[in-house]
Amino acid sequence: MRGAYLSGKDAVLEVSDLSTEFHTPDGVVHAVNGVSFALRSGEFLAVVGESGSGKSVTMMSMLKLIPMPPGKIVAGKVMFDHQDLLELETSQLRKVRGGEIGFIFQDPMTSLNPVLTIGRQITESLELHTDLSGDAVNDRAEELLTMVGLPDARARLKSYPHELSGGMRQRVMIAIALACSPKVIVADEPTTALDVTIQAQIIEIMKELRERLDTAVIWITHDLGVVAGLADRVIVMYGGKIVEEARVGDLYANPQHPYTRGLLGSIPRLDQKGQELSAIEGSPASIRAIPTSCSFAPRCDYAHDRCHTEVPVLREVGAEHMAACWWDIDGERPRL
Amino acid sequence: MTTEVSETADQKPKASSSSDQAEVLVSVKNLTKHFPIRKGVFRREVGAVKAVEGVSFDIHKGETLGLVGESGSGKSTTGRVLLQLDHATAGSATFEGQELTTMSERELRKLRPRMQMIFQDPHSSLNPRMTVSSIVGEPLKEHADLDAAGRQKRVEELLTLVGLQPAHANRYPHEFSGGQRQRIGVARAIAMNPDFVVCDEPIAALDVSIQAQVVNLLEKLQEELDLTYLFISHDLSMVRHIADRVAVMYLGHFVELAAVDELYDNPLHPYTQALNSAVPVPDPVIEATRKRIILEGDIPSPANPPSGCPFNTRCPQVEDRCREVNPEWREVTEGHWVACHVVEPKTQ
């Protein structure tokens, strides 16, 4: 059962039992398998996990942004503003997308329109989602670009996406996501394609914006370094499921799922120079059937009989700390 | 801590103390590579991408030299020119004292087995229509005096060495995961017992948990086969783990080179300092209080680099002379090289 600490008024977005499949010529891919989580207003929630673990599909499913077909949301509820987003008409959903919930993707080139100026793309969104009109729209657009640290904002409004560097395009994406003062921003690997000094610029902007705006952020990444400095809470996904969820400090200091431990162990540390890295053996398999066992068991050092026959449930293992594992890693014994 | 250090010192010659004694395997002087930019129907040359601009360094036998820098800084080109996969525009590169840049194709062919490359993307660097056995066995066909049975045996040996099952030799690349495909690439690279391997972003396309597997494999092979690596990566933490010495590239130039701990603990070049501080540390306690140097702006285009020091447009410590004169590449303390006007010569 989910902890009671998150339910009720505190949550701005609440996902329960979300499951999404893809029906491909090669068979069914069970991309998301019963994912539940809540996002508190104003909090910074990181979602980590290896590629294919279901991070993007989870977030896209919330706003029905997956291609359907082949995709199919087979179960779940996404409560936002007292309504279930999965029940909304397309026209109503369109208002939420880019309005109250903003999206930032890894590659801004695919989400920016190449034939429209930056300014037009921001004002379009403002006209669609706010009451602003006339000069107020242009002023707001300039203000947004200044806010994300784009030098020469007024002149930049006239630029086309291809005239900007990758880092500048990502700033524009953030500006567009912020345009309508959303309650939630979902950022899917927004710095993965950027060089490290440019990534540092973007992270710095996100930190500043957090202080100034009251927007909750879901930040998807595979980089545990980026998460450490940004997030309040972290969700770890594996095989289309949440395997661990904790406050950021607890996750790094006291990881409870063997997969989380493995991920942290794979990162080189200073005090381990000259030693072998503690790699996780094997590689993740894509989920071809509804899981009837722990998906991580084939790679897990702690796997025992039960792990191969029963799906572990996500449950409380500490204060605001949940894990889905049949092994009690601190007690060094199976969980009951 | 102390035992750890002496253990590694036994395994590999530590570069910091060995710049005099260590045997030089590869030596590079003023190596330059420009790619012409052509325009119009007559493909007239209208400019050049200055991918590598006069770099000089040595690689010692048995060491791992890390090469870091942001994308477009010229890391891959440096590696490719070293292996003569691209021709140098100017400068010299030697392998065991033999000049490579002027070598005939015939002489080069004899040397090729000893210098190999591992690529970033195991997907595109392996022929999808060839079985693993023929991919790994291909260099053996061309260079080794082995019959079909001998090659088969060697392929199985190699697959075992890189942690793949010999029984899978007849499968195709797409039947393997990303990490396994990279192991195939490694097997092919070591097939001819090379001395020197350029690893060009060998883990960049892999998931975190798989990166560690491949790095462990590369370290194991280095020890078992006495390999010398040029390890190209933009991942500063992994380079810190694997390298003995590290060079930092910016816009075609080497801006700093030093023994690994010296470079990370005592970076002298403002770019190295910024790069180092931009890397997020996977520890919330450290991150909460860490101060970052945030560089302004983007990397200039190598087709149109700034005059003077290549870093002057973003450098927080820029002075007038930095915009006019390119700083000299000099050794400020033993084994610690830097190209920066602002760095004082240290007295030691």
Ligand SMILES: Nc1ncnc2c1ncn2[C@@H]1O[C@H](COP(=O)(O)OP(=O)(O)O)[C@@H](O)[C@H]1O
């Ligand atoms: N359009 C699609 N068609 C078929 N399978 C898909 C599609 N999109 C995603 N998937 C599959 O869903 C699973 C989860 O993918 P994704 O959520 O993108 O992973 P992540 O974002 O964690 O890397 C993967 O196995 C992926 O191959």
Ligand SMILES: Nc1ncnc2c1ncn2[C@@H]1O[C@H](COP(=O)(O)OP(=O)(O)O)[C@@H](O)[C@H]1O
């Ligand atoms: N074959 C080529 N033709 C033209 N330009 C090239 C070629 N190869 C690389 N370049 C350019 O040279 C510069 C350095 O590239 P590269 O060595 O690949 O950098 P890195 O590996 O550090 O990312 C880049 O600007 C790149 O676009």
Ligand SMILES: [Mg+2]
């Ligand atoms: Mg994704």
Ligand SMILES: [Mg+2]
């Ligand atoms: Mg490269």
